[in-house]
Amino acid sequence: MGISDVVVNELKIDPAYVLPPEFRPKLVEGLKELDDIPVIDLAPLLANDVKGTQIIVEQVAKACEEWGFFQVINHGIPIKLLEDVEAEALKFFSLPLELKRKIQRTLENPLGYFDSELTKNVRDWKEVFDFVTRGKLEYAAADGKLNVQENKWPENPPHLKDACEAWKEATLGLAYKLLELLALSLGLPATYFNPVFEKEDTNLLRLNYYPPCPAPDLVLGVSRHKDSCGLTLLVQDEVGGLEVRRNDGEWIRVKPRRDAFVINVGDLFQVWSNDRYKSIEHRVVVNEHKRRFSVPLFINPSYSTKVFPIPELLDAQHPPKYREYMWGDCLQSLKNSNFKNMGAENLQISHLAINI
Ligand SMILES: O=C(O)CCC(=O)C(=O)O
Numbered sequence: 001m002g003i004s005d006v007v008v009n010e011l012k013i014d015p016a017y018v019l020p021p022e023f024r025p026k027l028v029e030g031l032k033e034l035d036d037i038p039v040i041d042l043a044p045l046l047a048n049d050v051k052g053t054q055i056i057v058e059q060v061a062k063a064c065e066e067w068g069f070f071q072v073i074n075h076g077i078p079i080k081l082l083e084d085v086e087a088e089a090l091k092f093f094s095l096p097l098e099l100k101r102k103i104q105r106t107l108e109n110p111l112g113y114f115d116s117e118l119t120k121n122v123r124d125w126k127e128v129f130d131f132v133t134r135g136k137l138e139y140a141a142a143d144g145k146l147n148v149q150e151n152k153w154p155e156n157p158p159h160l161k162d163a164c165e166a167w168k169e170a171t172l173g174l175a176y177k178l179l180e181l182l183a184l185s186l187g188l189p190a191t192y193f194n195p196v197f198e199k200e201d202t203n204l205l206r207l208n209y210y211p212p213c214p215a216p217d218l219v220l221g222v223s224r225h226k227d228s229c230g231l232t233l234l235v236q237d238e239v240g241g242l243e244v245r246r247n248d249g250e251w252i253r254v255k256p257r258r259d260a261f262v263i264n265v266g267d268l269f270q271v272w273s274n275d276r277y278k279s280i281e282h283r284v285v286v287n288e289h290k291r292r293f294s295v296p297l298f299i300n301p302s303y304s305t306k307v308f309p310i311p312e313l314l315d316a317q318h319p320p321k322y323r324e325y326m327w328g329d330c331l332q333s334l335k336n337s338n339f340k341n342m343g344a345e346n347l348q349i350s351h352l353a354i355n356i
C-alpha cells in the first residue's frame with residue numbers, strides 16, 4: 001500500500017476519484033497567475049463601433065491562435081441573472097441525494113442530475129445538472145429509430161427552471177455574437193457558422209457544483225480534457241480552480257472575474273480552422289474549504305452535422321489535416337464514456353487526424 005493509499009483510506013475517499021500520481025494537481029506552488037489568458041472588452045461591439053469591432057476581431061484571432069481561451073468583459077449580460085441561477089442551484093444541490101436522484105441521468109437520457117461523471121475514466125469531484133437549450137434532444141439513431149431525450153426539471157426548487165431559462169436566453173445571444181466574431185477572425189463572412197448552429201442544435205447548459213474536498217491534491221473537479229463542442233461560454237464564481245494548459249505544458253490558473261465569461265474554442269473549431277485554432281486541455285482543481293460553482297454553455301451543432309476543415313481555408317500549402325466525422329458520433333461516444341469506464345478514451349479528433 002503506497003502513501004497515497006493510506007491517505008485515501010484515512011480520508012475515506014472513494015478510490016474511483018483518485019488520480020494517477022502524474023495527473024495530480026500541484027497546489028499553489030507552480031501556479032502562474034501573472035501570465036493570465038487574454039481579456040477582451042466587448043463594449044465597442046455592443047455599441048456598433050465598426051473600428052472597435054475590427055480590433056476585437058483581431059484580438060479574438062490572436063487569443064484563439066495562442067491560447068484557445070480568452071475572457072470577455074462588458075458582454076451586456078446582467079449579473080442578476082447569474083445570481084438567480086446560483087441561488088437556485090445552491091438550493092438544488094443542497095437537497096438530500098435521494099431527491100436529486102429522482103431526476104438522475106440515465107444511459108438512455110443523459111440529461112438531469114449526475115454525481116458520478118468520469119473524465120479520462122477517473123471520477124470527477126463534482127455534481128452536475130444538465131439541460132439542453134431546445135428543451136429536448138431529438139435525433140435518428142444509427143438504426144434509424146427516433147431518439148427523444150427531454151429535459152428533467154426538479155420539483156424543488158420550483159424556480160430553478162425559470163432562472164435557468166432566463167440565463168439561457170441571455171447567453172445564447174452572446175454565443176451568436178461570438179460565433180460571428182470567430183467567423184470574421186478566420187476571414188469568413190460574419191454569418192458563416194449560423195446555419196450550422198441554427199438548425200436542431202444540441203447545445204447543452206450545465207450547472208457544475210464542486211463540493212469542498214478533503215484531499216484537493218489527489219483528485220480533480222474535472223480531469224484534464226478538451227471540450228469536443230464548438231464553443232464554450234463559462235461563468236465561474238470567485239473561488240477559482242479552472243486551469244488551462246499553456247502551449248509549453250504549464251498549467252495556468254484562470255483568474256476568476258465575476259464580470260467575465262471564459263470562452264474557449266472546442267474541437268469543432270480546431271477541425272474547421274484546420275489547426276489554426278486549438279482546442280486546449282483544461283481541468284478543475286477543487287478547494288479544501290470552499291464549494292465552487294461554474295456554469296458552462298456548450299454550443300453544439302445538429303446531430304447530423306458533418307465536420308471537416310473549411311474548404312475556404314485550404315489550399316496547396318494547407319491541405320486538410322482531418323477526416324470528416326459526424327458530430328452525433330462524437331456526442332454519443334462522449335455520453336457513454338462520461339457514464340461508465342469504457343477502459344478507453346472517447347472519440348478524440350486526434351483519432352481523425354490525417355498524417356501528412
Ligand atoms: O468548472 C469549470 O471551470 C470548467 C468545467 C469544464 O471544463 C467543463 O465542464 O467542461
Ligand SMILES: [Fe+2]
Nearest residue numbers: 225226227282
Ligand atoms: Fe471543459
